[in-house]
Amino acid sequence: MNNNYTIDTMAEISNKEVTNREEDYSKWYNNLVVKADLAEQSAVRGCMVIKPYGYAIWEKMQHELDRMFKETGHQNAYFPLFIPKSFLSREAEHVEGFAKECAVVTHHRLMNSPDGKGVVVDPDAKLEEELVVRPTSETIIWNTYKNWIKSWRDLPILCNQWANVVRWEMRTRLFLRTAEFLWQEGHTAHATEAEAIAEAQKMVGVYADFARRYMAMPVVVGHKSETERFAGAVDTYSIEAMMQDGKALQAGTSHFLGQNFAKAFEVQYANKEGKLDYVWATSWGVSTRLMGALIMCHSDNNGLVLPPALAPIQVVMVPIFKTDEEKAAIVARMEQLKKEMEAKGISVKLDNRDHLRPGFKFAEWELKGVPVRIVIGPRDLENGNVELARRDTSTKESVPQEGLAGYVSELLDTIQNNMYEKALEFRDSHVVKVDTWEEFKEKIEDGGFLLCHWDGTPETEEKIKEETKATIRCIPIDSCVCEEEGKCIYSGKPSKRRVIFARAY
C-alpha cells in the first residue's frame, strides 16, 4: 500500500468520533486537492500554487466561459492591479465592505540593511498615496469609464477582465478562499436601469448554464438578501450550489450596481434629449472557487470525479503486458485507437510508463478523476476488445476495438449527463420545507437547503445566523415552490415567499 496516495475516505471519516463534521469534511477536501495534484499551499501566507493538472481544469473553464461571454456581446480588457487608496473610498459601502481585507503598497524601493543582513524597506521611498492591490476592480474601472463615456452613443460598455485579485482573508482554504485568487470580472455600463438589470440577470443565467452544462452541477439562481449583498450593489444575484456535506457554496455572483458607482466617479452621459444622466452599472464574476465547487460536488472515496466537459484528460489508456514483444504490440494498437479518438476531439493519455504496475496507474488516474479508462492486455489484443471502466459509476465492461472512438464519444456525453442527474438527485433530496423554529434547528444540523418563510428583516436573519450559523443563501427567482404565503419561522410575521437557508462555506 502506497500511503502517499491514500486519502481519508468519507466512510472513514464518518466512522470516527466526529465532534465537528464540517472540520472533517474540510480535511478530506484539502487532502483530496493536494493528493489529486491540483494545488498546494504556497510558501506565501494564504496563497496557493495551482499545479499543472489543476490549472488545466481552470483553463477549460476559462475557455468555455470566455466563449459564452463573447456570445453575449462582451469583450475582454485589462485594468491595473494597483488602485490608489482614494479610489476605494469614493463609494461608501464599497470601502466598508473591503477595507478590512486589503493588501496595501506603501513603498517602492528596498535598500541594503544597515546591519549588513539582507534588505529592508527604504523609508525614503514612501509613496505619497498608498496603492491597494485590487480586491475587485469596480473603482479603477469606473474611474476609467468616466473618460470613455460622454454620450448615449458610447453605451453600453460590455467589458470583462480575466485577472487575479487579493483579499487578505483571516482564514484560507485551497480554491475556496485564498488570499490571492484568479477570476473574471465583468463590468458593464448602460443607459437605462432596465437594461442594466437585464444584463445582471442575463449573466447570472450564463453562470447557471455553465454550471449545469460544463460542471454538471445544479445551482439555484436567486437574489441575495440585503445583508449578504455585494458592498456597493443595489441587488445581487447568485448561483448557489450544494456540496456533498450539505453545505451551500456561492459559486458566482452578478450585481446590479444602480447608479452608485456612476455617482461616486461622476460618470454622466448626454442622453438623446441632450440632458446629462448618470449611467447604470453591473458587475459579475466567478473565480477559481468554481474548482472547489467541482471537487466537492462530485468527488467520491476514490478521489476526484471530473465531468468530461472539463477533464483535461478524458480517456486514459493503460497497457498490460509481460514481455517486451507484448508491450510493443499492445502499445502500437493503443496508439492507433488513440488517434481515432483524438480525431473525434477526445483528449487521450496513453500511460505507458513501464516502472509502474497497472494497479498503481488505475488508482492514480481514478484519484485524478479521469472519466474513462481503457485497458488492453494480451487477452484483449487476442479477441479484439478493450476493458473500459467508467469513473462516475465505477463499472467495467468489455468493448470491441472496432468503433471504439464512436462508442467513447457517446459515452462521454452519457457520463456528463449522468453526473448532472446524480448531483441533481442529491441536491433535491437535501432540500426540505421547514415551517417551525424547532424543526429548523433540528434540520439544519443535517445540512442541506431549508425552504422557509422569513419576515424580510435583517434583524431576523442576523438572529437566525447567531443561533444556528445558517444564513439566507438566496431568495430563489424561478422556483414556483417558493411562491406561497406563510409565516416567518422565527418571528411569526407574515411572509409572501420562502427563501433558502443553509450553512455555507
Place this chain on the structure above:
RNA sequence: CGGGAUGUGGCGCAGUUGGUAGCGCACUUGGUUUGGGACCAAGGGGUCCCGCGUUCGAGUCGCGGUAUCCCGACCA
C-alpha cells in the same frame, strides 16, 4: 485581532530521566515482477524554525522572537 496547537531529510512522523539524529513513504542504482496501489538488495539526502541562556554536553530544559495550522469574527 482574541483562544488553542505545532515547527526534526521532499512528504508524514518518532525521539524516554539532557549523552553518536531515527522510522515509513518518496528518491537513486541493480535484479525479479506487471489483469487493482509489487518485492529483494544496496545507496543518497538533516544548521532538529531563529536567537540568547542553563549545562562538561541541548532536538530535548528556560526566556524571547518568528512561521504555519486549527477554532472564532470576515469573505468569491
